[in-house]
Amino acid sequence: MFKIIYKRVLNPMVTWMDIEAPLVARKAKAGQFIILRVNESGERIPFTIAKCDAEKGSVTIIFQKVGGTTKLLDTLEEGDFILDFVGPLGRASEVEGFSRVAVVGGGVGCAIAYPEARALRDAGAHVDMIAGFRNTDILMLEEEMASVSDRLFVMTDDGSNGNKGFVTVKLKELLDAGEKYDLVVAIGPLPMMRAVSDLTKEYGIKTIVSMNPIMIDGTGMCGGCRLTVGGEVKFACVDGPEFDAHLIDWDEAMKRLPQYRQEEKNCRLMNQ
Amino acid sequence: MAINKQNEKTPMPEQDPIVRAANFDEVSTGYTTEMAINEATRCLDCKHRPCVGGCPVNIEIPDFIKCIIQGDFEGSYQVIKQTNSLPAVCGRVCPQESQCEIKCVRGIKGEPVAIGRLERFVADYHMKNVEDTVKRAKLNGHRVAVVGSGPAGLTCAGDLAKMGYEVTIFEAFHTAGGVLMYGIPEFRLPKDVVQKEISSLRDLGVKIETNMVIGKILSIEELFEDGFEAVFVGSGAGLPNFMGIPGEGLLGVMSANEFLTRINLMKAYLDEYDTPIRRAHSVAVVGGGNVAMDAARCAKRLGSESVYVVYRRGESEMPARLEEVHHAKQEGIEFLFLTAPVEIHGDAEGNVNSIECVKMELGEPDASGRRRPVEIKDSNHLLDVDMVIAAIGNSPNPLIRMSTPGLEANRRGCLIVNEDTLMTTRDGVFAGGDAVTGAATVILAMGAGKQAAMEIDKYIQEQ
Ligand SMILES: Cc1cc2nc3c(=O)[nH]c(=O)nc-3n(C[C@H](O)[C@H](O)[C@H](O)COP(=O)(O)OP(=O)(O)OC[C@H]3O[C@@H](n4cnc5c(N)ncnc54)[C@H](O)[C@@H]3O)c2cc1C
Ligand SMILES: Cc1cc2nc3c(=O)[nH]c(=O)nc-3n(C[C@H](O)[C@H](O)[C@H](O)COP(=O)(O)OP(=O)(O)OC[C@H]3O[C@@H](n4cnc5c(N)ncnc54)[C@H](O)[C@@H]3O)c2cc1C
Ligand code: SF4
Ligand code: SF4
Ligand code: FES
Numbered sequence: 001m002f003k004i005i006y007k008r009v010l011n012p013m014v015t016w017m018d019i020e021a022p023l024v025a026r027k028a029k030a031g032q033f034i035i036l037r038v039n040e041s042g043e044r045i046p047f048t049i050a051k052c053d054a055e056k057g058s059v060t061i062i063f064q065k066v067g068g069t070t071k072l073l074d075t076l077e078e079g080d081f082i083l084d085f086v087g088p089l090g091r092a093s094e095v096e097g098f099s100r101v102a103v104v105g106g107g108v109g110c111a112i113a114y115p116e117a118r119a120l121r122d123a124g125a126h127v128d129m130i131a132g133f134r135n136t137d138i139l140m141l142e143e144e145m146a147s148v149s150d151r152l153f154v155m156t157d158d159g160s161n162g163n164k165g166f167v168t169v170k171l172k173e174l175l176d177a178g179e180k181y182d183l184v185v186a187i188g189p190l191p192m193m194r195a196v197s198d199l200t201k202e203y204g205i206k207t208i209v210s211m212n213p214i215m216i217d218g219t220g221m222c223g224g225c226r227l228t229v230g231g232e233v234k235f236a237c238v239d240g241p242e243f244d245a246h247l248i249d250w251d252e253a254m255k256r257l258p259q260y261r262q263e264e265k266n267c268r269l270m271n272q
Numbered sequence: 273m274a275i276n277k278q279n280e281k282t283p284m285p286e287q288d289p290i291v292r293a294a295n296f297d298e299v300s301t302g303y304t305t306e307m308a309i310n311e312a313t314r315c316l317d318c319k320h321r322p323c324v325g326g327c328p329v330n331i332e333i334p335d336f337i338k339c340i341i342q343g344d345f346e347g348s349y350q351v352i353k354q355t356n357s358l359p360a361v362c363g364r365v366c367p368q369e370s371q372c373e374i375k376c377v378r379g380i381k382g383e384p385v386a387i388g389r390l391e392r393f394v395a396d397y398h399m400k401n402v403e404d405t406v407k408r409a410k411l412n413g414h415r416v417a418v419v420g421s422g423p424a425g426l427t428c429a430g431d432l433a434k435m436g437y438e439v440t441i442f443e444a445f446h447t448a449g450g451v452l453m454y455g456i457p458e459f460r461l462p463k464d465v466v467q468k469e470i471s472s473l474r475d476l477g478v479k480i481e482t483n484m485v486i487g488k489i490l491s492i493e494e495l496f497e498d499g500f501e502a503v504f505v506g507s508g509a510g511l512p513n514f515m516g517i518p519g520e521g522l523l524g525v526m527s528a529n530e531f532l533t534r535i536n537l538m539k540a541y542l543d544e545y546d547t548p549i550r551r552a553h554s555v556a557v558v559g560g561g562n563v564a565m566d567a568a569r570c571a572k573r574l575g576s577e578s579v580y581v582v583y584r585r586g587e588s589e590m591p592a593r594l595e596e597v598h599h600a601k602q603e604g605i606e607f608l609f610l611t612a613p614v615e616i617h618g619d620a621e622g623n624v625n626s627i628e629c630v631k632m633e634l635g636e637p638d639a640s641g642r643r644r645p646v647e648i649k650d651s652n653h654l655l656d657v658d659m660v661i662a663a664i665g666n667s668p669n670p671l672i673r674m675s676t677p678g679l680e681a682n683r684r685g686c687l688i689v690n691e692d693t694l695m696t697t698r699d700g701v702f703a704g705g706d707a708v709t710g711a712a713t714v715i716l717a718m719g720a721g722k723q724a725a726m727e728i729d730k731y732i733q734e735q
Contacts, residue, residue: 023489023490024489027488027489027490037446041539041544041545041546042546043538043545043546043547043548044446044538044547068546069546072546083446084446084482084483085483086444086446086483086484086485086489087485087488087489088488088489089485089488216530216533216534216538216547217444217445217533218485219444219485219510219669219671220510220511220669220670220671221510221511221512221529221533221669222512222526222527222529222530222533223512223514223526223527223529223530224526224527224530226514226521228521233514233520238671249521252521252622255521255522255523255621255622256521256523256622
């Protein structure tokens with residue numbers, strides 16, 4: 001059993017949770033993830049490790065309520081327990097050897113982008129962060145993102161914070177103004193990552209994205225998380241979750257995501 | 273008692289095929305006492321005991337059968353238990369027709385003695401009627417780590433605990449049992465049976481730590497640093513192979529591992545569990561082994577109208593247990609032999625809508641001694657299906673190998689061990705089961721776990 005030691009509501013859809021898991025906290029690196037199961041009848045679902053504190057033995061996850069399990073998880077409070085918690089899974093991000101990096105986050109993807117920005121900055125890179133949200137109501141983690149980047153640009157789709165436009169608008173603006181990035185990291189919904197990938201391909205900038213296909217075991221056992229990368233089949237849970245954006249078969253990845261949409265609709269909790 | 277001349281095995285009571293194809297309850301309900309005694313009296317108590325040699329763990333088969341005739345079922349259980357720590361499992365899932373029963377003298381003129389069924393009867397009798405009193409061995413002060421809780425790991429851990437070792441099993445999943453829990457379905461091997469075996473290990477003092485992916489949370493090196501003096505790797509062969517044909521990225525194409533894990537481990541077939549499962553109208557399962565049979569029969573139970581097993585060789589080459597093939601046919605699974613898939617087609621949304629296959633014929637024998645299937649030209653045809661399950665084999669997972677310096681594997685990813693000692697290329701690290709042999713059988717994995725326990729004991733005593 002794993003205890004929830006801290007919970008904070010970031011916006012109506014997104015929650016921050018610190019979970020006591022000392023062994024995972026000791027080992028985890030930026031870019032890796034955990035899989036948890038709330039209770040005996042629960043499904044196994046993956047979340048990126050947003051932060052860890054080896055001293056306190058805690059692991060932070062930041063999750064968006066999208067369906068049955070994330071809603072169930074959100075009903076738990078500080079002091080409650082999660083039945084299973086396994087990690088750290090996947091490969092750590094490569095953060096060494098970059099000088100100027102743009103880290104682009106979209107929505108809840110900012111939760112994953114921000115530790116990545118921190119790791120890159122700790123490794124010596126200049127980090128610009130571009131964070132995109134639908135509107136100011138769901139803006140979150142501004143302070144955290146500002147603290148791990150040299151410059152932070154927050155964009156809203158509807159312009160409600162005064163910066164109207166998708167993250168790609170800002171990124172293009174920076175590139176056209178002569179910014180020379182040796183790496184772009186994009187984390188967020190698939191269409192956003194794909195748009196960033198298409199843009200940076202034109203500019204010939206190496207781009208890394210964090211993929212989140214459906215997973216079960218997270219150890220390479222089921223093949224459910226497979227993607228085509230550079231013409232080869234890769235398992236996101238062991239070969240990823242981060243991949244070279246320019247090698248991903250985006251059409252296939254976008255099609256595979258709603259795999260269980262129909263079945264999830266039939267799920268008891270979803271109908272509440 | 274006089275020898276029973278009956279040429280056939282005493283039939284096993286089973287659920288009606290139509291009824292059982294819609295539930296996950298066990299197919300065979302097991303012998304009654306009368307049936308068991310009737311079957312036991314078919315045994316000739318042969319002096320040269322050929323059957324014993326056919327069993328990979330050399331159970332004293334005529335002895336346990338003799339006890340059944342005498343009505344001493346617990347005594348019979350004790351005979352089996354001397355060499356087999358999971359009789360309730362083996363009685364149900366061993367490929368008896370190619371192991372113990374193939375050697376049985378009664379098989380020359382009729383059917384062999386139903387050794388597996390009798391073993392199951394005795395094990396079930398024990399479970400139902402005898403309270404195990406476990407005597408924990410006196411601890412000898414040495415610690416051993418076991419990676420993986422499949423039959424290899426469980427057997428190794430149990431034997432070491434009985435010798436006085438302090439044993440900890442590390443399991444990646446949230447539940448112990450390996451393939452016995454996530455692969456083989458409830459209707460063939462009830463999960464209660466497996467959990468009972470596992471709880472008796474706990475009674476022996478074995479610690480089981482779940483949610484621990486070795487190679488990630490702890491490396492093998494760190495296990496040694498933590499004070500474990502030897503490590504047994506029984507991590508199985510969990511990496512699914514795909515066919516490598518166009519269309520495998522379509523929705524509705526999955527590995528048997530994914531399909532079976534959702535069903536068996538995550539219990540997706542029960543309403544009160546949250547894990548979703550795809551329920552297809554029509555399913556093609558590619559492969560001809562036990563895994564293919566299990567996937568096909570699960571699909572049927574989830575309500576699929578047509579379920580095809582697509583296998584590129586002929587019926588007699590199928591590696592699945594005979595009984596499973598027989599049961600699958602009864603349940604309405606359709607077998608397409610000498611048929612191989614070449615492409616999977618989908619609709620505009622990316623959902624599978626058919627699988628394209630070719631007909632095969634058998635040519636020259638290949639390395640495995642089986643005749644190699646060769647494609648018949650222009651025999652392409654479509655099969656309308658909305659789900660395709662790949663059950664064409666598994667390879668060992670590379671996680672541990674990649675995270676352990678000095679641990680070597682062969683071309684197929686199987687860990688290399690010294691055959692006599694089961695020690696890997698890394699000192700103090702032993703391995704056995706599917707991780708070494710590639711996908712094999714429960715009883716072979718247990719045999720390896722047993723041998724490894726002895727070798728680990730020797731290794732530690734010599735240090
Ligand atoms: C490696 C990895 C890291 C992840 N990290 C985070 C994270 O840090 N924070 C976070 O909020 N989410 C993260 N996710 C996504 C998260 O796992 C899913 O949102 C979650 O499984 C949904 O479960 P549910 O039961 O609440 O929703 P469901 O009822 O399963 O699904 C609701 C809707 O979400 C879609 N969906 C299901 N699974 C995913 C998925 N994997 N990605 C996107 N959409 C999905 C479904 O198609 C459906 O439309 C990550 C996924 C992966 C694979
Ligand atoms: C669907 C199916 C049906 C089968 N039917 C039969 C049958 O009827 N008869 C028969 O004899 N055989 C059958 N087999 C084969 C048999 O189950 C296997 O040969 C046997 O289980 C192998 O045992 P094992 O202990 O080596 O590995 P497994 O049973 O595979 O167990 C390995 C365990 O190690 C864990 N693990 C892996 N990596 C790590 C890690 N890094 N850290 C921690 N834990 C790890 C896994 O999660 C797993 O629990 C079947 C197999 C399948 C898949
Ligand atoms: S363990 Fe398997 S092979 Fe050995 S006697 Fe029992 S059923 Fe036969
Ligand atoms: S070979 Fe058959 S008949 Fe002979 S002892 Fe073994 S089980 Fe009995
Ligand atoms: S989640 Fe099962 S192989 Fe990646």
